[in-house]
Amino acid sequence: MNEQYEAIDPEDDFAFEPKWGGHAPRGGKAVLNRVLKEGTRVPLFLGQTFINSLRDVGYNTTTSALCEHVDNSIQGGATEIRVYFHQTGRPGAYSIDALVFDNGRGMEPHVLQVAMSFGGSMYYDNREGIGRFGVGMKTAALSMSPAVEVYSWTEPGAIYTMTLDVKDISSKMSNLLELPEPQLLDALPSSVARILTKPMVFPRSHAEQDLLADDEDELLDRMGRSGTIIHIPDCDRVTYKKAQTLAEDAIREMSRIYRVQLSQGLRLYVNNRRVYAFDPTYWDLNARHTHVEGIKEKRSRLIKSWPEIQVPVSENSDSTAPVAVRLYMLPIEEWYDLPRKTLKNDLHVFDGHTVSFMRNDREVFSGTVRELAGAGHGDNDWLRIQVDFGGELDEAFGVAMNKQGVRPKKYALDCIREHIREEVTRVRNRTAQFRKERRAVDSGTKVSDAERRAGEADALQAKPLPSPSPTTKEEAAALEANLRGLAVSLKRKDETNEEAFERIKNSKFITTFRHDEYWPFYHVDYQFGKVVLTINTAHPFFSKLYDPIAQLTANGGADLGSHSDTDEYDAGADTSEILVALQMLLFSLGRAQSQMSLEGDNPERAKLFEDLRREWSETLKTQLTAL
Known part of the structure; x- marks a missing residue:
C-alpha cells in the first residue's frame, strides 16, 4: 500500500461534520444535526432546505413563472384573469409586487391546503389539461419572492388564505413540517385590495387602464361567486426591475402562448390592459394582426395539414398518439412591400416564430427548429409550422415540468419530418424564387x-x-x-x-x-x-x-x-x-x-x-x- 495513505481504524471515533454555507437555514441545520448525532428518523424531504432549493428551480423569465398561475386559472375554469406588476419606491430602488387574479371555480379550504403542498394536485398526471404535477404554483412564486400568499373563495364573503414563507419554514426545528389550517377572512387585506382597485404605474395613462373595480365596496361584487388570488410580494428575483418592462414582456409572450384561449373569449389583462391574441401563423382571423392598418390580406395560406401523424409515446414503444401538423405560407406577395416598421413592429414577421409547439392548445415553444423548417434563412421568415399534440406525448417532445420549451426526441422529429419535408421544401423554394425576382426588379432601378x-x-x-x-x-x-x-x-x-x-x-x-x-x-x-x-x-x-x-x-x-480608417475608401x-x-x-x-x-x-x-x-x-x- 502506498505509504502516503493511512488506513482508517474502524475502532476510531469518526464523524463527518456537515460543511454548510453561511446562509443555510437554521432549522435545517438543527434537524440534520439531530439526525446525525441522535439517530432520529430521517425524513424523506428535509423541508427547511428543500423549500430554499426550490427558489432556484429556474424559470427563464418572470413571465414564464407567472404563466404557471395563468395555467392554473385556465384549468380552474376562469373566464377572466388579471396579472399585475405593482411598482413602488424610487428610481433605481423599485419594489415589485406581482399578483394574479382569476374568477375560476376557487378552492374549498381542504383543497387549498392540498394545493399549497408540494406534489398536492387535483389533476396529478392528468394529461388532458395544462398542469400535471402539483408543484408549479409554489415553485413559480418562490422563484420570484421568498413568500407567496394565496386567497381563494367558493362563495362571496368567505375568503380562505394560506401563506408559504421560506424564511419562516427555514427557521422551524421540527423534523416533520405540516401545513397550517387555512384562515378565514371576510375581506381582502388592504395591500391586495389596493392593487385590484388602483391604477398601476404602467401604463402611464390611466385612461388606458380598465380597472377591475373602482373601490373596495365594488371589488367584493366584481370578485364574483368564486375565484383565486396569488399575491407575490416584494419580488427579489425578476427579469426586469421596472413594471413597464415586466408588463410589456408579459403582454408580448402571453398573447402568443394563450392565443387559442384568447381567441375563444378568455379575458386576460396585464396591468389593467386587455391582451389580445397574437397568432404567429397568421391564420386566426380573431388575432390582433388583422387590425394592423395598411394590410389588405389578413390571413396566411394553409399549404397543407396532416391531422394524424402517429408518434410513439416513448422511444421503442408500440403505443402511439396522434400529432397534428399544419404548414402555412405568409402572404409574401401582398406583404413584401409593406413598410419595414409594419412588418417588424406591427406584424412581427421577423421575430423567428417559425415553428410553434402547442400542447393541449397551450404553446410550450415558439422558435426555430432546423429539423422541421430547414436551416435558418430569410426564406424561413415567410413559412410557419404548427405542431399540436396532447399530454400523452410529453416524453416524446421533452416537455419539462415547468412547460418552458420542448426537447423533442429525434424519433419524434423524424416522424414529423418524413411527412412534411417535401411541402416545406416547396414553400422555401417558392419564397426564394419570389425574393430573388423582387430583388432583381428592385436592383433594376439601382x-x-x-x-x-x-x-x-x-x-x-x-x-x-x-x-x-x-x-x-x-x-x-x-x-x-x-x-x-x-x-x-x-x-x-x-x-x-x-x-x-x-x-x-x-x-x-x-x-x-x-x-x-x-x-x-x-x-x-x-x-x-x-x-x-x-x-x-x-x-x-x-x-x-x-x-x-x-x-x-x-x-x-x-x-x-475591412479597411483602415486612413484609407479614403x-x-x-x-x-x-x-x-x-x-x-x-x-x-x-x-x-x-x-x-x-x-x-x-x-x-x-x-x-x-x-x-x-x-x-x-x-x-x-x-x-x-x-x-
Whole structure:
C-alpha cells in the first residue's frame, strides 16, 4: 500500500461534520444535526432546505413563472384573469409586487391546503389539461419572492388564505413540517385590495387602464361567486426591475402562448390592459394582426395539414398518439412591400416564430427548429409550422415540468419530418424564387446608370446599330405604338404605363429579369432600336454573382472586407461600379450579338449565336454549382 495513505481504524471515533454555507437555514441545520448525532428518523424531504432549493428551480423569465398561475386559472375554469406588476419606491430602488387574479371555480379550504403542498394536485398526471404535477404554483412564486400568499373563495364573503414563507419554514426545528389550517377572512387585506382597485404605474395613462373595480365596496361584487388570488410580494428575483418592462414582456409572450384561449373569449389583462391574441401563423382571423392598418390580406395560406401523424409515446414503444401538423405560407406577395416598421413592429414577421409547439392548445415553444423548417434563412421568415399534440406525448417532445420549451426526441422529429419535408421544401423554394425576382426588379432601378452609360457610349461605337427612322407621321405613330407595347411588357414595379413608356423611349439599353429553370443565364432581343437584356434569376449566374453584388451595393458594400480608417475608401461606390461594369459587360455582349445577327440577315449566324449562348450557359451552370 502506498505509504502516503493511512488506513482508517474502524475502532476510531469518526464523524463527518456537515460543511454548510453561511446562509443555510437554521432549522435545517438543527434537524440534520439531530439526525446525525441522535439517530432520529430521517425524513424523506428535509423541508427547511428543500423549500430554499426550490427558489432556484429556474424559470427563464418572470413571465414564464407567472404563466404557471395563468395555467392554473385556465384549468380552474376562469373566464377572466388579471396579472399585475405593482411598482413602488424610487428610481433605481423599485419594489415589485406581482399578483394574479382569476374568477375560476376557487378552492374549498381542504383543497387549498392540498394545493399549497408540494406534489398536492387535483389533476396529478392528468394529461388532458395544462398542469400535471402539483408543484408549479409554489415553485413559480418562490422563484420570484421568498413568500407567496394565496386567497381563494367558493362563495362571496368567505375568503380562505394560506401563506408559504421560506424564511419562516427555514427557521422551524421540527423534523416533520405540516401545513397550517387555512384562515378565514371576510375581506381582502388592504395591500391586495389596493392593487385590484388602483391604477398601476404602467401604463402611464390611466385612461388606458380598465380597472377591475373602482373601490373596495365594488371589488367584493366584481370578485364574483368564486375565484383565486396569488399575491407575490416584494419580488427579489425578476427579469426586469421596472413594471413597464415586466408588463410589456408579459403582454408580448402571453398573447402568443394563450392565443387559442384568447381567441375563444378568455379575458386576460396585464396591468389593467386587455391582451389580445397574437397568432404567429397568421391564420386566426380573431388575432390582433388583422387590425394592423395598411394590410389588405389578413390571413396566411394553409399549404397543407396532416391531422394524424402517429408518434410513439416513448422511444421503442408500440403505443402511439396522434400529432397534428399544419404548414402555412405568409402572404409574401401582398406583404413584401409593406413598410419595414409594419412588418417588424406591427406584424412581427421577423421575430423567428417559425415553428410553434402547442400542447393541449397551450404553446410550450415558439422558435426555430432546423429539423422541421430547414436551416435558418430569410426564406424561413415567410413559412410557419404548427405542431399540436396532447399530454400523452410529453416524453416524446421533452416537455419539462415547468412547460418552458420542448426537447423533442429525434424519433419524434423524424416522424414529423418524413411527412412534411417535401411541402416545406416547396414553400422555401417558392419564397426564394419570389425574393430573388423582387430583388432583381428592385436592383433594376439601382443599375439604371449602366443603361445610361451604355447608351451614351453607343455613339462612339465603330459600327452603329440599325435604328428605326420614321419619315412619315404614320410611321412615327406606328413606332410609338410599338414602343408603348414594349413598355407595358417591361414595366417595373410601381411604374405607370406612361412612366414605363418614357423610360423605354429614352433608353437604348434595357435590363429586365425572368425566372425560368430552362432558360440560359441571359437573353438578348433587339426590338425597335432597343437592346433588351433579360437576366435569368433561376440560373446560378444570378444567385452566385449578380445578386450578391447587387445586395452589396444596396448595403453600402458592408461585407466587402475591412479597411483602415486612413484609407479614403467608399465600399458602396466600389460595388456600385462593379455592378455597372458587370451589366455593361452583358450589354456589350448583347449589342455585339444583335449587330452580328442582323448583318446580312443570316439565319445560320443567328442560330450559331443561340447555340453558343445555350452551351455557354450550361457550362457556366455546371462550373458554378460545382463550387
